Amino acid sequence: MRLLAQIFLLLTFVASAQGQLQYQTADSIRRALSEIGSVNRTAKVELLIRLSSETFYSDTSLAFSYANDALALAQASRNKELMAKAAKNLGKLFYRKSDFTSALKYFNLTLQYNTVAGNVPEIAASYNNIGVVFNRLGYYDLALKNHLQQQRINEETGNLQGLAISNRNIGNIYINLKENDKALLYYQASLEISEQLDDSASMATALINLGVVNMELERYEQARRYLNQALLIKIKTNDKVNITALYANLGVVAASVGEPRQAISYFSKSLDLARQINHRHYTAVALKNLGETFLKLGERLTSFGYLQEALTVSEEIEARDLTASIHATLSQWHEEQNDFAAALYNFRIATAIRDSLLNTEKSRQMKNMQLVYEVEKRETEILGQKVAIERLKTGQVYLLLVIIMVLTLVFVFYYRYRTKRRLSRQLEVKVAEALHKEKEQQQIIAHQSSLTSLGELASAIAHEIKQPLQNISLANEDLQIENAAGNVNKQSIADITTDIAEDIRRIKFIISEVSNFSRGQLEDITEWFDVNTRIRNAFSLARIKFSNTHIRVDFDLDENIPKILGNPYKFEQVIVIFYNNAKDAIEEKEQTLNVSFDKKMVVKSYYQDSNVIIEVADNGIGIPKENHTRIFMPFFTTKPLGKGSGLGLSISLGIAKEMGGLIEIESDEMEGTLMRLKIPKKNLKPLR
Structure with a gap:
């Protein structure tokens, strides 16, 4: 005489992906069903499924009636996922009724629907349910095959809840094979995953299975511990x-x-x-x-x-x-x-x-053999459907990829075109801003250089004015002496006043030149001017700096060259810078060699190849070749500290470019330097 244990939870079905529904009475479900119109088929099918499950133990026939209505309604909707859900419900009802042949039929139908729908989680659930039925029928190899297929899908998709179920059901197979130690390992794995998920329902099922396998192993105290843990969870729910x-x-x-x-x-x-x-x-x-x-x-x-x-x-x-x-x-x-x-x-x-059950079992086994054949045939068909679907999907994917690639290329080209246009406009704005800013900076630097030049000329100008002022002062004293002596000579007065007038003219000229030079730097003047006149004016401004230097200055100016269009005062500034640099280079060479030599500067102007060319050459210290381009950079100077600002040639190059010209340099160390300013034809006034 053996007591019967309720080990029904050894065989675990996979619930719908929507989760467990709250418990409701059959009457409340019927009321909800009556309130739903014929439009919402999905809700109606789900209520019929719940109603069939709720009424199964009280009225099995009515439960199957509800379940069949659910499947018919789902099939009418042509919704494969809804059809799969209704078919699975019928499979579970037949399983409860111990009609495993019918259960297997509907679970295979569920697999077929889910495969067409591409519902991967429910495909895994279908393999699980088919495995449960095969286990119950005693076809343990087929049961294991389906549960391993379920486990593979769950591992690929990372479905931990599905893995917990597949481990439990593989354990079920081994407990039926009397391999209880293997069953124990799978049940423990299921419990660990359930604890990781913090899924109390799954934990309770695993605990019950562990309790049952320990009962089979006659480890009753361990069995009691697991069953009591499961009982606590189930009482809470x-x-x-x-x-x-x-x-x-x-x-x-x-x-x-x-x-x-x-x-x-x-x-x-x-x-x-x-x-x-x-x-x-x-x-x-x-x-x-x-x-x-x-x-x-x-x-x-x-x-x-x-x-x-x-x-x-x-x-x-x-x-x-x-x-x-x-x-x-x-x-x-x-x-x-x-x-x-x-x-x-x-x-x-x-x-x-x-005996009747044995005969029935034998008959059932014969039917099951046919059923297994049909199932395997159906699996082959499903596999063929999968392959066909995959091929169709692959073709669609390739076509979609081609379309996407074409659209992407069109979009990329269009986007690049729009981007280029936008960047081009932005670049134009930035270039214009940069040029404007550069022009302002050049003007500031030029102004600073002008102030520097004026500062350098200040002492020389003061000396230049001082001489005529002294002459005027002496002439005035002579007049006072003659007047005091009463010896006034008209011719003497005339000579003295002539000298005073000449000195005053000289002072006015110097003041005028300095005034024009400084004003011309600030004003945006553009006019035709004579190059040679401006070369001489520039030297007038710089001449005092050359006094007492013993530097011989030679001018070789072509009087037939055309006039230049530009700012004459800025042009003078360039020439003044050339003069000053030449003087400084000659003096630096003299200090370096510590010997006297024939110091000279040659200034030339001529017309050649449609260019007016101005050259200022000296025999000073020269410039190293590596610095021939660097000398035009702002604030770069080869002069001793405090001797130069490093702005002169940078400003000169900017002024030359404003006039459409350029500056060239020829220089050898200890041999001298030649600075060449070229003004092109477009800025020249035609000769007549």
């Missing part, structure tokens, strides 16, 4: 169906370790809950377990009452294997009462039912 089974399993554990009264307490709790939820199969099992436990305790009358009630319920629900087991227990009960006729009667009934 008020899962009465699972609580009923857990009380039954805990009763079996208590009975197995010699605690019959504790076992009766658990079986009684299981019976009360089974009746409360109208779960008639669990009711029959609880009644049978109570009858057998009381029989072991010698309480025969109590035992007989439970066994008779268990027999009635099992016959009503047509649980033939359970009915055979109860008749076998009743045979033992009558034998202990020495009622051998009744014992034989019950024994024969138990044997007849078992």
Whole structure:
């Protein structure tokens, strides 16, 4: 006599990806169904599925009616995912009814729908459910094949919840193969994943499975610990169906370790809950377990009452294997009462039912062999569909990629075109701003250079003016002396006033030149001017700096060259800078050699190749070749500290460019330097 443990949770189905729905009574679901119109098919199908599950144990026929209506409505919608959901529900109902052939049929239909829909998580769930049925049918190799396929998909998609389920169901296969140690490893892996997910429902299922496998291994204390942990979780969630089974399993554990009264307490709790939820199969099992436990305790009358009630319920629900087991227990009960006729009667009934079940099992196995063939054929068809779908998808993907590439190229070219236009406009603005800024900076630098030049000329100008002022002062003293002596000579007065007038003219000229030079730097003047005149004016400004230097200055000016269009005062500034640099170079050479030599500067102007050319050459210290370009950079100077600002040639180059010209340099160290200013034809006034 063996007590029955409710190990139903060994076979775990995968719930819908939408999650578990809240518990509702059949009446409340019917009300919700009546309130939904015919338009919302999806909601109606889901309510019919829930209603079929809710009414299964109270009215199985009605439950299947709801389930078939759900599938028909889903098929009418042509929504493959909805059709798969309805087909899976029918498969689960047939599984509960122990009609595994029909269950397998609908689970394969579910797989087909999900494959067409491309619903990868539900494809994995379909493999799981097919594996569960094969496990129940005893085709463990096919069960393992489907669960491994499920596990592969879950690993590829990172579905930890699916991995927890596949580990549990692979453990189920090994427990049926009596390889309990392997089963234990898979159940533990399932529990670890469930704990990682913090999924209490999944943890409870894994704990129940661990409890059952430890019962099989006769490790009852470990089994009791796992089952009690699961019970705590199920009580929190008020899962009465699972609580009923857990009380039954805990009763079996208590009975197995010699605690019959504790076992009766658990079986009684299981019976009360089974009746409360109208779960008639669990009711029959609880009644049978109570009858057998009381029989072991010698309480025969109590035992007989439970066994008779268990027999009635099992016959009503047509649980033939359970009915055979109860008749076998009743045979033992009558034998202990020495009622051998009744014992034989019950024994024969138990044997007849078992023989019938055996024949039915053989017939079922024959049908299952055909079913397995059909399933494998269907799998081949599904695989072919997958390949066809993949090929179609691949072709569509390639076409889409080509379209995307073409559109991308068009977009890229258009974007680059727009970007180039935008950048070009931005660049034009930036260049204009930079040129304007550069022009302003050049003007500032030029002004600074002009001020520097004026500062350098200040002392020389003061000296230049001082001489005529002294002459005027002396002439005035002569007049005063002659006037005081009364010896006034008209011719003498005329000579003196002539000298004074000449000195005044000289002072006015100097002041005028300096004034024009400084004003011309600030004003934006453009006019035709004579080059040679400006060369001479420039030397007039710089001449004082050459006094007492013993530098011979030679002019070789072509009087027939055309006039130049530009700012004459800025032109003078360039020439003054050339003069000053030449003087400084000659003096630096004299200081470096510490000997006297023939110091000279030659200034030339001539017309050649449609260019007016001005040259200022000296025999000074010269410029190293590596500095021939650097000398035109602002603030670069080869002169000693405090001798030059480094702005002169930079300003000169800017002025030359304003006039469309350029500056060239020829120089050798200790030999001298030639600075050449070229003004092109477009800035020259034609000769007449």
